Amino acid sequence: MHIIERRRPYRLIYQQALLARTSPSHKSYPLLKEKVRRRSAGFAGEIQFDRVCAEYREEMQFRLIPDFKTATHQIDAICIFSSFIVIVEVKNISGHIHMDGTKRQFFRILNGVMTGMTNPDDQLYRHEKLVRRLIGDKVPIIGIVVFTNPSAILEIKNIKRRVIHLSGLPFVFDELVSHYRTSPTIEIEQYFNSLLSMQPPLQIHTPPLISYPLLEGVFCPDCPYTKMNYSRNFWRCPLCARKRADAHLLALQDYRLLIGSTISNLEFRRFTGLQSRTNAWTILQSCGFQKIGNKKSVRYVIPEVDLRKNSD
Numbered sequence: 440m441h442i443i444e445r446r447r448p449y450r451l452i453y454q455q456a457l458l459a460r461t462s463p464s465h466k467s468y469p470l471l472k473e474k475v476r477r478r479s480a481g482f483a484g485e486i487q488f489d490r491v492c493a494e495y496r497e498e499m500q501f502r503l504i505p506d507f508k509t510a511t512h513q514i515d516a517i518c519i520f521s522s523f524i525v526i527v528e529v530k531n532i533s534g535h536i537h538m539d540g541t542k543r544q545f546f547r548i549l550n551g552v553m554t555g556m557t558n559p560d561d562q563l564y565r566h567e568k569l570v571r572r573l574i575g576d577k578v579p580i581i582g583i584v585v586f587t588n589p590s591a592i593l594e595i596k597n598i599k600r601r602v603i604h605l606s607g608l609p610f611v612f613d614e615l616v617s618h619y620r621t622s623p624t625i626e627i628e629q630y631f632n633s634l635l636s637m638q639p640p641l642q643i644h645t646p647p648l649i650s651y652p653l654l655e656g657v658f659c660p661d662c663p664y665t666k667m668n669y670s671r672n673f674w675r676c677p678l679c680a681r682k683r684a685d686a687h688l689l690a691l692q693d694y695r696l697l698i699g700s701t702i703s704n705l706e707f708r709r710f711t712g713l714q715s716r717t718n719a720w721t722i723l724q725s726c727g728f729q730k731i732g733n734k735k736s737v738r739y740v741i742p743e744v745d746l747r748k749n750s751d
């Protein structure tokens with residue numbers, strides 16, 4: 440069975456690269472850092488959700504589509520069972536969570552600070568409509584909001600949809616399976632493949648122009664913002680003395696995300712602060728990237744690889 444792994448969203452990968460190349464003293468740094476923290480936490484919550492689903496799949500047959508996307512919608516998860524489909528909005532936030540179905544209001548209070556947020560119940564309403572339009576109304580579609588942070592305290596008023604903690608997911612799935620046990624069944628694989636085919640092809644992202652100078656260098660993976668020095672085939676960190684042969688790969692990914700997907704020897708030297716043209720040539724050759732252009736103006740095509748770990 441082909442299981443779809445959840446991938447880190449492009450926006451998170453992009454913002455992490457931008458954060459790594461933005462000086463901590465720059466005015467946009469604090470907001471960017473907060474955005475990365477929030478997105479990392481969101482992704483970590485979705486991974487936790489996938490784990491609970493994987494465990495549940497050991498006892499019950501169903502299919503999970505993580506991060507279902509169309510041009511206008513992004514659904515955190517779609518779970519296809521034989522007699523119903525569950526659409527999930529995953530939230531990884533802590534504090535007192537207030538949802539009011541009459542006022543359509545959603546906010547949380549954390550450390551005395553009240554923050555309004557997009558109402559997941561309204562998001563689900565939109566998503567349910569979309570999925571109904573895509574697959575028809577032969578099968579019940581149920582929207583559920585799942586909070587993955589165990590410290591969140593839920594205060595829910597007048598909400599018809601289920602709003603639960605992640606730990607309660609197997610219970611709710613059991614309840615739904617039991618409720619729909621005599622309902623007509625669907626071909627799970629057919630619906631799974633059909634929904635997958637409705638997603639547009641992966642978008643090619645062109646990096647926007649960044650209005651401030653980016654930090655240059657190859658940074659130590661363990662000491663943020665510390666430039667490594669290159670000598671005798673290795674990058675060395677002056678702070679922790681760690682030595683790495685491939686530290687430039689992350690710098691090249693940053694370049695691809697923030698500037699462009701191809702790089703010349705000169706651009707590589709400018710971006711990494713490397714002096715020697717020969718060293719730059721040796722490093723770029725060792726990457727095994729596809730090359731375009733002629734000998735004098737050769738450009739290396741940087742493939743897309745997600746090299747950063749989730750920080751949450």
Ligand SMILES: [Zn+2]
Binds near residue numbers: 662676680681
């Ligand atoms: Zn270091």
